[in-house]
Amino acid sequence: MPRPTTAASKGKDESVRVVVRCRPMSEKEQESGCERVVNIDGQRRQISIRKPTSEISQRSTGDDGHTFFFDAVYDWNSKQTDVYEQTARPLVDSVIEGFNGTIFAYGQTGTGKTFTMEGVRSQVELRGIIPSSFAHIFDAIAHTTSRQFLVRASYLEIYNESIRDLLSKDQNKRLQLQEHPKEGVHVHDLSSFITKNMQEIEHVMNTGNLNRSTGATNMNEHSSRSHAIFMITVESSETGADGQAHIRVGKLNLVDLAGSERQAKTGSTGDRFKEATNINLSLSVLGNVISALVDGNSHVPYRDSKLTRLLQNSLGGNSKTIMIATLGPADYNYDESLTTLRYANRAKNIKNQPRINEDPKDALLRKFQEEIARLKEHLEGKGKGRRKSRRRGNQDEGENNENEEGDPNDEELYLKEQQDKLNEEKRSILHKRNINETEREQMLQELEQQKQAIEREQEARREMQHKIQQMESKLITGGKDIVTHTSEQEETLRQKRRLIAEAERRHREVQQRLAEGEEERQTINQKYTNIKEEVEDKRAKRDKLSKHLKKIEAKRTEIVEHQQSAREELEAEQREIQKQTKLLQLIIENFIPKDERERLYKRIQFDDQHNQWTLKELSKETDQMVHRPVSARHTRRPFTTNSHVESIPEIAHFRSENIMLLQLDHPMRTTRDYEGPVVAPAIQAAIENAMKGEENIELDANNIPVEKRKKKKKKIPDNRNDDDDDMYSKYASSNTSVSRLGFNDVYSGRSLNGARR
Ligand SMILES: Nc1ncnc2c1ncn2[C@@H]1O[C@H](COP(=O)(O)OP(=O)(O)OP(=O)(O)O)[C@@H](O)[C@H]1O
Known part of the structure; x- marks a missing residue:
């Protein structure tokens, strides 16, 4: 399938950020005396893995150690907030601004994908990226007074290559993917719930989690065998200088992939085998997609699996993307961990073109705004007609009412007055003596009909008002509920946390640069020492050679002199002979x-x-x-x-x-x-x-x-x-x-x- 060319081609190139997290040794691993083969240097963003000692001694092939560098690396002591503040927060901020964003966790079963994405919701400090992003989004909205927001969430699972809506009442229903010419691939009929606060969105997530497929394997009892994607759409509207509302839509995909372990290791059979094959299929297609993107192939096989079709925009498209590769530190996971690191290392080279999604046609926020306006207009429209007729009546009575704009409350009052009038009329009819019973009955019937019409109108108005209220309540505007959302202290704390995270990030960068500088200095020193030694060595050789040369030259001079004197002698002899000959x-x-x-x-x-x-x-x-x-x-x-x-x-x-x-x-x-x-x-x-x-x-x-x-x-x-x-x-x-x-x-x-x- 050709790469998306619509929005993606206009964005500025940005690489997929890849971070690696290694979980601590489990109790089981510690008890069985496993060896740690992973080493992490957070400041240098470097991770090294070496072959287990037992394997090295048995069959050393020379490739016993490997080192990789990533955008960030987190060791077994890393905290959930570290990962969120340093890695996820900037991306979620971008989503609030109107960018698409994807965070996906990839790794072997039991290495902490779910821990990183979801964490332990009951303990604030153990909350993973998904719940932390909820808090982040609603906090950010609460502090943005100039914009109106609409947040909705969807939750789906890809299991055995079929898509299930985790929020649907019908859990047997399978959803299909549809290609939208402009917006790309989307899931047809996927439920989405508008959420106004953290409690509501958490409720959505809990509901979905209950429906999520899990099964036991030999590898990990609770290992997830499905790919789960939690989607949050953040729409926001701001009135521009032109008086028009401008809408931005940011979509956040939070993906917890199934375990990436190899088939043989899981020991699965039957249904489990089919599951594992399909899981492997989408993960291997994901690998092929990454490879094709990195190698710059014209054909990227997004269509080969549901997962890659859904993540198409996140890989090589209009999205900011973070891959979190998770691994275990123990020796028996060496091969899998190395595979994960290689996979992640390739993903670093994927380039995306993220851009802000402005004024999309299908923004729900715009539909809401239009519907609210329509209902309000409808309510007003009825009142307008009556106001006109009343004005005419009043003019007849000598009153002059210039006010065209109606207050809904006025309308309520008007209807109430009309009701009171009808009640009054009813009473007077009942007390009238100069009419017969048939006429009285008829007059009362007419009054009752008028009364019912007024009541219907009142009811309709109430419904409309309720709908408007409902719709308006879904639209969140920052600032209004600031006191209920957070206290000022919380805000200060949050800002400080942000500053600390930023300072820490800068500190890490400085440390990194220092370390690089030091490394470079050492390399230069080493080179310098080598060169100095070489120079000294060459100088000694040169001295030796020049001594030798001097000796040779002395010998040569001696030979030349000897030859010269021999020649002179011979010449003298020759002259003598010539002389004698003559004689x-x-x-x-x-x-x-x-x-x-x-x-x-x-x-x-x-x-x-x-x-x-x-x-x-x-x-x-x-x-x-x-x-x-x-x-x-x-x-x-x-x-x-x-x-x-x-x-x-x-x-x-x-x-x-x-x-x-x-x-x-x-x-x-x-x-x-x-x-x-x-x-x-x-x-x-x-x-x-x-x-x-x-x-x-x-x-x-x-x-x-x-x-x-x-x-x-x-x-x-x-x-x-x-x-x-x-x-x-x-x-x-x-x-x-x-x-x-x-x-x-x-x-x-x-x-x-x-x-x-
Ligand atoms: N960084 C970490 N710190 C502490 N414990 C962790 C960490 N990462 C994972 N764990 C623990 O390791 C175990 C396995 O983690 P988790 O279930 O998240 O793995 P997984 O990769 O999601 O597995 P699966 O593929 O089956 O979904 C859990 O008990 C979890 O609490």
């Missing part, structure tokens, strides 16, 4: 004949195994070293082309020879000790000439450190003969750079390598 190249080019050179090149090979250059064995035919020819006295026989060149006389002796092919003369140590290198100026000049532009070449072989010199002679080719060794040692000990270097580097793979480049 050797020079020597080769200048001192080794071309053909010898080529032969030498042919013999050069790289020994992969030893990673060095070596000279191949001399082939006997071609490479065998030529024996030095016998020297001529003072001169040598030139046998190379080169030796013909005699440009430098000092070295002519050598120039005629291929120094590589020559077997060395082992010099006899016949001379003095060697005294340092003396390069012949001509050779020096030749070298300098050749080295032009080669600035970096160091000609003094002594500049090479001894260590390096040692390294350089590390490999001497195997094909070297003893003479070579001798030669080597001779030249190595010599300061003559040319000769030492020549041997050293010719035999070293590295030198040759460099030379090859």
Whole structure:
């Protein structure tokens, strides 16, 4: 069924208020040592429920505790007045103002729905919401002087999905629901009693309660198996600035639902089973309606049960609504209590659109006012006609009566006078002697008829006046009976109670805010501590890392420096090699004949195994070293082309020879000790000439450190003969750079390598 769109759509959104009340442990529960599993923090409006200890130890699933927040929560110490003053009073005030309002109690059997809604009527402090609302409404009316009120009450029960009028004489009659295009769903033919005071409305309620169905189940002997709805309609009228009466109508539904316990737990069978199924049906439809409303479904299944059809306006419609969820505190009710709390928690999200119901067409108060006016007019109308004829008669008699408005008392007087006149006439007729008996009889008859007509009129007027009185008596106007209703002291007391309730409410709100603030502060503190710890932890890590980094950097610097020095060394070495290579190249080019050179090149090979250059064995035919020819006295026989060149006389002796092919003369140590290198100026000049532009070449072989010199002679080719060794040692000990270097580097793979480049 689509959601109501008439009045509801115009109101301001307002959530259904949901409060929870937990009853005290019953004596039975205390005696059997039940555990309390419910905890309530009224200031925080928080209720927690935890699994019974026995169940936790048996099968803990991790969801052992649940916490919910509601608009108000009441624990086992809460008083009836607390619930009324803090929760119900504002809603009842709104109903008096012309809003629709609903308060319904929902919960497991025996958890205090009836106690909360009705309470114990004989004790004022134990009165529930329904009787307290009676007192409230009539008190409020008594103190409102500007408005006229009409209060009526109805009482019905939904039992096995059929509606029974609890105030009807015929308790077997079942009522039907009817859909009103504008006003929504209403119960056809439902009795409603106008009540003028608290006693009358209490009487209505007592009558209904006597008719209410109750039955015993395993769960609770007196558990109610029906849904009971007590309806109070408060109509009020006020004359506006336009002189017109404006009417407002507020409807209050006070609903005591049947127990919500599950079928299996009640152990019902037969009729009881059918009852329970139907109770469950309307409650489960109620649950579906709540879910559909909360989820914003386009289809809300109001029509699926009588209860939800009747409460349609209260759930998602034009009404202010309060749900009171009741629970028991004991462990064995854990599952049911949790279900109730979840149900209630969902209901918090239902949005209603309450608005004041102004000038509805079917207001009973308006009908009353119109009927009273009509009757008064009727009474006046008759008098008016007579007043006119009397005025005419009086004018004939010379009297002038301008007053058109008649006083009903005048009319009474007039009729009385007429009666007296007729009586007088009757007496004179009876005493008349000049008429015969027939004429006398006829005259008396006429008089009697006139008398009866006057009496009928008097009677009709009395009836009309009584009706007006009756109707007017139903309309209550505040102020008039204030002294009879309440004493001033009561009023002061009531106001103080209201102020206290208001102050308490504000106090609770402040406490709530403080608690929230404290919680927030603690959370922030906790967060701050966590962050501080984290910062400290990170700082320590950072310090450790930076120490590590410093170490790495020191190592890196060391490595770089080491590499740098190694590189410099290598570069120096390279430069040295280049220099030597150049020098050797020079020597080769200048001192080794071309053909010898080529032969030498042919013999050069790289020994992969030893990673060095070596000279191949001399082939006997071609490479065998030529024996030095016998020297001529003072001169040598030139046998190379080169030796013909005699440009430098000092070295002519050598120039005629291929120094590589020559077997060395082992010099006899016949001379003095060697005294340092003396390069012949001509050779020096030749070298300098050749080295032009080669600035970096160091000609003094002594500049090479001894260590390096040692390294350089590390490999001497195997094909070297003893003479070579001798030669080597001779030249190595010599300061003559040319000769030492020549041997050293010719035999070293590295030198040759460099030379090859
Ligand atoms: N807040 C309370 N303080 C003291 N006693 C309570 C309270 N609530 C309930 N009780 C007691 O618990 C018992 C069961 O309460 P009640 O009959 O109201 O339950 P219920 O929910 O209306 O049950 P049912 O579903 O059968 O109508 C009663 O004896 C009642 O007096």
